Amino acid sequence: MTATYRIIVCDGTSCINKGSRKLTDLLRQELDKHGLTDQVTIGLSGCLGMCDKGPIMVVNPGYTIYGGLTESDIPEIVEEHLVHGRAIARLAIQEDHLYNRFFRVFGDAKFFGHQMRITLRNCGIIDPESIDDYLSLRGYEALAKAITEMTPQEVIAEVQQAGLRGRGGAGFPTGLKWKFTAAEKASPKYVICNADEGDPGAFMDRSAIEGDPHTVVEGMAIGGYAIGASKGIVYIRAEYPLAIKRITKAIEDARAHGLLGDHILGSDFSFNIEIRLGAGAFVCGEETALIHSIEGSRGMPRPRPPYPSVVGLFGQPTLINNVETWANIPVIVLDGANWFKTVGTETSKGTKVFALAGKVVNTGLIEVPMGTTLRQIIYDVGGGIPFGKKFKAVQTGGPSGGCLPEQYLDTAIDYESLAKAGSIMGSGGMIVIDEDSCMVDIAKFFLEFTQNESCGKCTPCREGTKRMLDILTRITEGRGKPGDIEKLERLGNMIKKASLCGLGQSAPNPVLSTIKNFREEYEEHINEKHCRAGVCKKLLTYQITEKCVGCGACRKACPVNAISGSAKNMHVIDQDKCIKCSACFNTCKFDAIAKV
Amino acid sequence: MPTPLELIRKKRAEAVGRIVGKGYLSTKRVYVGMATCEIAAGSKEVMEVFQKAISRGLTDVYLSQKGCAGRCNLEPTVEVIEAGKSPVKYGKVDKERAQQIIERHLKNGEVIQEWTID
Numbered sequence: 001m002t003a004t005y006r007i008i009v010c011d012g013t014s015c016i017n018k019g020s021r022k023l024t025d026l027l028r029q030e031l032d033k034h035g036l037t038d039q040v041t042i043g044l045s046g047c048l049g050m051c052d053k054g055p056i057m058v059v060n061p062g063y064t065i066y067g068g069l070t071e072s073d074i075p076e077i078v079e080e081h082l083v084h085g086r087a088i089a090r091l092a093i094q095e096d097h098l099y100n101r102f103f104r105v106f107g108d109a110k111f112f113g114h115q116m117r118i119t120l121r122n123c124g125i126i127d128p129e130s131i132d133d134y135l136s137l138r139g140y141e142a143l144a145k146a147i148t149e150m151t152p153q154e155v156i157a158e159v160q161q162a163g164l165r166g167r168g169g170a171g172f173p174t175g176l177k178w179k180f181t182a183a184e185k186a187s188p189k190y191v192i193c194n195a196d197e198g199d200p201g202a203f204m205d206r207s208a209i210e211g212d213p214h215t216v217v218e219g220m221a222i223g224g225y226a227i228g229a230s231k232g233i234v235y236i237r238a239e240y241p242l243a244i245k246r247i248t249k250a251i252e253d254a255r256a257h258g259l260l261g262d263h264i265l266g267s268d269f270s271f272n273i274e275i276r277l278g279a280g281a282f283v284c285g286e287e288t289a290l291i292h293s294i295e296g297s298r299g300m301p302r303p304r305p306p307y308p309s310v311v312g313l314f315g316q317p318t319l320i321n322n323v324e325t326w327a328n329i330p331v332i333v334l335d336g337a338n339w340f341k342t343v344g345t346e347t348s349k350g351t352k353v354f355a356l357a358g359k360v361v362n363t364g365l366i367e368v369p370m371g372t373t374l375r376q377i378i379y380d381v382g383g384g385i386p387f388g389k390k391f392k393a394v395q396t397g398g399p400s401g402g403c404l405p406e407q408y409l410d411t412a413i414d415y416e417s418l419a420k421a422g423s424i425m426g427s428g429g430m431i432v433i434d435e436d437s438c439m440v441d442i443a444k445f446f447l448e449f450t451q452n453e454s455c456g457k458c459t460p461c462r463e464g465t466k467r468m469l470d471i472l473t474r475i476t477e478g479r480g481k482p483g484d485i486e487k488l489e490r491l492g493n494m495i496k497k498a499s500l501c502g503l504g505q506s507a508p509n510p511v512l513s514t515i516k517n518f519r520e521e522y523e524e525h526i527n528e529k530h531c532r533a534g535v536c537k538k539l540l541t542y543q544i545t546e547k548c549v550g551c552g553a554c555r556k557a558c559p560v561n562a563i564s565g566s567a568k569n570m571h572v573i574d575q576d577k578c579i580k581c582s583a584c585f586n587t588c589k590f591d592a593i594a595k596v
Numbered sequence: 597m598p599t600p601l602e603l604i605r606k607k608r609a610e611a612v613g614r615i616v617g618k619g620y621l622s623t624k625r626v627y628v629g630m631a632t633c634e635i636a637a638g639s640k641e642v643m644e645v646f647q648k649a650i651s652r653g654l655t656d657v658y659l660s661q662k663g664c665a666g667r668c669n670l671e672p673t674v675e676v677i678e679a680g681k682s683p684v685k686y687g688k689v690d691k692e693r694a695q696q697i698i699e700r701h702l703k704n705g706e707v708i709q710e711w712t713i714d
Contacts, residue, residue: 124665135611144604211663265600365666
């Protein structure tokens with residue numbers, strides 16, 4: 001045999017219960033017996049979503065799915081399929097499901113093996129600018145199915161039954177939102193896709209639109225059918241030119257194929273989508289501010305209720321969902337709510353996309369089932385912390401979220417568990433922090449962002465975040481005072497309670513969660529004027545150690561002439577003159593300058 | 597009058613026909629990552645190398661762009677897919693690597709292991 005096979009064994013809970021691990025052992029023994037160990041690799045994956053047919057094994061190339069396996073099937077698979085290259089029809093499951101299509105190309109790579117792709121099922125395997133590519137993968141079939149076989153109420157019931165919750169961050173049940181909007185009598189109604197992704201370090205929505213724009217278009221059309229709207233708007237930030245280009249082309253192509261516009265696919269349902277560009281204000285991701293922005297007003301939130309489902313765009317009932325939420329819809333309609341709800345946890349169904357970044361070996365865009373633990377994401381998918389450094393915390397939810405230390409690593413992520421741990425799901429930013437980062441500095445970074453992006457409408461957010469930032473700046477510069485931590489806590493809790501919208505209500509989270517979990521670092525900064533990570537420059541002193549050979553390079557590099565010493569003798573730094581610019585540290589070739 | 601579901605199935609068949617007409621059944625399919633992140637990492641140049649090779653007579657290759665697969669730190673990425681074989685995924689592809697992939701993999705069938713992603 002010439003071909004190399006890669007086998008993926010589903011390592012989800014249900015398959016394990018059905019004996020998948022025993023089968024894996026048996027498979028290894030059989031391979032050994034045939035001398036195939038070098039030619040066949042075995043990988044474990046997270047739940048592949050075919051629990052009722054488990055244990056599941058996927059053989060690549062070919063994406064042959066074997067299901068309902070027993071111990072006696074293993075020798076046959078090895079003998080027939082792996083030795084003779086004949087797939088065994090009797091054991092193969094014929095499934096043309098939408099989810100996990102991605103794995104037909106990528107399933108054998110370790111990084112992807114632990115993932116499960118519903119939202120990003122086509123991202124990276126099709127040409128996003130070709131409607132033919134999308135159509136060939138059952139594109140727009142969900143829309144056609146909804147129009148042909150389902151009443152709008154049935155579509156809503158399906159979404160409700162699936163248990164899908166808003167992927168923008170708050171996690172409101174999507175089906176319920178649809179039901180409320182559908183129940184409104186006023187006309188016209190609108191459908192909005194919120195693509196105003198603004199968290200620092202987050203790029204889930206951009207990638208989803210750039211990789212598979214038609215999914216979003218199809219999801220929105222289904223939403224329009226369900227609530228009785230004929231107009232949709234994609235609100236996307238102007239900083240995403242390629243995403244804008246691709247979704248614009250997707251809309252035009254869909255229209256040319258009769259998949260948008262009047263009488264879609266010859267039916268009575270008409271639906272059109274237009275694009276509105278956002279100028280890049282973070283607050284416009286908040287739904288009422290977003291609606292104001294589309295209307296041409298200043299992007300500022302307003303109190304809710306009334307919710308947009310009752311009084312939305314131009315005062316009309318409006319259904320507004322995030323990109324990722326929309327991208328789930330075609331899968332729910334086609335693969336069914338009954339399948340969808342098998343994925344995830346008790347309260348949170350399906351998968352979540354994360355932008356994995358920071359101090360982790362494999363940075364990237366990942367999608368995992370709800371219920372995956374933070375440890376699995378960081379170590380199995382992310383490959384752990386680079387350069388043998390120690391893990392310190394993981395930040396989820398961007399500027400609205402919190403930092404979770406090591407004891408939360410085994411938290412199975414869903415909306416509730418993350419909130420309970422003191423962070424939030426958020427839209428999906430996930431930043432891994434190692435021992436070289438200062439938690440006070442990180443809290444300050446996020447607060448600087450929200451303080452900057454506060455729209456200024458309500459006082460707690462506008463003034464409160466500014467005062468908190470003042471205190472944090474003071475602490476990182478060595479001017480912290482006893483009582484500062486308590487003041488931050490009091491202010492933070494006040495801002496959370498009294499702010500008008502989600503921006504203010506969540507802005508103190510990075511500070512409060514770092515105080516909760518890393519209080520000792522704050523105390524060190526304030527009481528000992530010490531930053532253990534060596535990040536807060538003003539708290540550092542630079543000292544020349546005995547390794548100094550007296551070359552004079554640091555003396556020449558110092559911009560304020562704080563270093564003195566004669567040739568070939570140890571130099572010294574005048575601490576009163578030192579401005580802590582690090583120039584000497586970066587110049588020294590002998591590792592003779594220490595930050596203390 | 598056909599139902600929307602019947603219509604979409606017809607559209608799907610037509611779409612498949614058009615893709616096949618563009619050479620989808622060629623021996624090798626090459627996908628070059630062309631999302632913002634990939635382009636920033638230099639994938640446009642890589643795409644041009646493949647385009648040029650095809651215009652200069654490289655045959656039996658179906659070239660397509662694709663969205664972001666998610667391997668940020670290994671971009672630009674390129675996949676070479678052949679029927680009956682494991683898809684080969686290359687990472688950190690630059691102009692030189694693209695040229696090598698054309699010469700060694702596409703023309704001679706050699707998988708360049710050290711550049712593959714696992």
